[in-house]
Amino acid sequence: MEPKLDYDRARKWNRERSRQVHIYQPTINEFSGNLNGNVTTTGTVNGGTFVTGFSKETRCSPIVSERSDEQTMPSEAAPSDSSFEYIPSDESDQVRRESTIFTYAESMTKADNIDAATSTSGATSKRSFELMDSDLKEEDTLSIIFNSSIDEEIKISEETSVTSAASSSDNDNELTFGVDDMELFTKRYLAMKDDKKWKLSTGRYVEDILYNLGKKCNYHNLIHSFIIDPEDKFVHSGFTMEELQEICETKSMQEPPQIDDDLLQYIDSFAKDSTKDIRKALYSPHPRLCENYNPLVDFAYEHVRTTVSDWVRLLEMEPNPLTITQDLPESWFRINVWRTLDIAFSDIPFTFFVGGEKAGLATRERKNRSRTLSNIGPMQRKAVGRKGDGYVRSIGSRSIDWAASEAGSKWEGDRGTKLIKECDLILPKVLKDIFINLARKTNFEEDKVRKINIPGFIHAGAVLVKTNLDCPKGYTCRYMKEDPLEIYADVTQFNRTLDALVSIIYAKYVILQTMKIVNEDKSENLKRWKNLRKAERTEVSDCHPTPKKRRVVDLNQK
Structure with missing residues (x-):
């Protein structure tokens, strides 16, 4: 039974091949120099030499899955306009190529994306190749190998910070008193009749004062629901102390209860x-x-x-x-x-x-008071x-x-x-x-x-x-x-x-x-x-x- 691939094994695998660099499709696409040669021969990269072929890990990798009919590979490599083409190194490669495909994406995700991964998403299956460079320093090699993993961690960290900041900003925005809020607030105020408003002994109306205070608010407040809290310091800015005292001392029509x-x-x-x-x-x-x-x-x-x-x-x-x-x-x-x-x-x-x-x-x-049957739009979900x-x-x-x-x-x-x-x-x-x-x-x-x-x-x-x-x-x-x-x-x-x-x-x-x-x-x-x-x-x-x-x-x- 093959051992389960995990984070520690992935790191060990990278340490053992510390002087090997994989050239995957994204690497080739981003390469700006001249690339000549094929898998089985020696080529040049900007004057340097390289030797390519299947790596030992690729040949022996247990991370394989049965190939679906939609993911079959041709028995021979198709001609390509590129100067770099794939040629099977031996018959065993040909047999293996026809019977299995390598699905690195799933396994490498479990390995915390330490190494790049290839996955089969269409009719063509991608293969990993190995570049041997005797002049490559070990520090540079490790930097290249772990570069994608580090970048990914930094990206996730930045996204988390942005998300956290956005969440905090959203929490603030949730209480912001917007244009629609002001329109509704004004509409309800204009529907009030003067003869039924709460008139104070000073001749002013409580509703008028609350409306003027509400227009100054940038955030939701009790005032917008026409609820007055006499202890609120913001309310104090619109009323005199005599008016606030009158509001507090105004008796309800219901007599307070008495305890036996x-x-x-x-x-x-x-x-x-x-x-x-x-x-x-x-x-x-x-x-x-x-x-x-x-x-x-x-x-x-x-x-x-x-x-x-x-x-x-x-x-x-x-x-x-x-x-x-x-x-x-x-x-x-x-x-x-x-x-x-x-x-x-x-x-x-x-x-x-x-x-x-x-x-x-x-x-x-x-x-749910304004909830109606579906008409031009669908029925609103019940709140x-x-x-x-x-x-x-x-x-x-x-x-x-x-x-x-x-x-x-x-x-x-x-x-x-x-x-x-x-x-x-x-x-x-x-x-x-x-x-x-x-x-x-x-x-x-x-x-x-x-x-x-x-x-x-x-x-x-x-x-x-x-x-x-x-x-x-x-x-x-x-x-x-x-x-x-x-x-x-x-x-x-x-x-x-x-x-x-x-x-x-x-x-x-x-x-x-x-x-x-x-x-x-x-x-x-x-x-x-x-x-x-x-x-x-x-x-x-x-x-x-x-x-x-x-x-x-x-x-x-x-």
């Missing part, structure tokens, strides 16, 4: 300075967690106890994993720290926290919503998203790159998609749209940032962020850790309010059916389209 005092007292009972005291409180009997426990009524207490138990377990571990958060993956935090989100909605029928990079239903609906880290979703004949979350494996500070992108651009656009989807279900009725609130969660490592999106006035959605909350590694700070739990419970109550608004009471049916009044409507525009990645654009062009 008894539940808050139960949460406060775990504000201890040691894990021993916390466990003592966990094991203490409670009237809502006894044998008469009703999961539809008393689940909030079970949720609190389960969450506190999870967090205490982390504090008791050695070493404490909350002290080495920089080395733990994102999935670990979701399972061990933020399981409280997974179980928070267990008492709401058919409602779950869906995690694990699932596509957003509202974003998918927005991306998939952005894959977020989690959604509060009700499952049924028509599933609905009510909230969304984004996650990261570590906290890099308020101005970390990942936090800026996800908290200041990605998440608010997802929340607005959910808002528009729910507003459509209410037919954009003014009194209902103003009451819809969409909570959002950003959890980076053991830190939680809760957000909220609503539309209190006009066509502009307001995006507000709360201060970061942390699951502390120090048990003496456990009273502050409980702030995160209260924030999650509060967000749950907001979602329940929105569910009640969207799923209107049956008492409204008669009014709606009889059309006693036509509800005032304010159709808020969709989010600005997300820029497509370059590979998607290329695919669509094909």
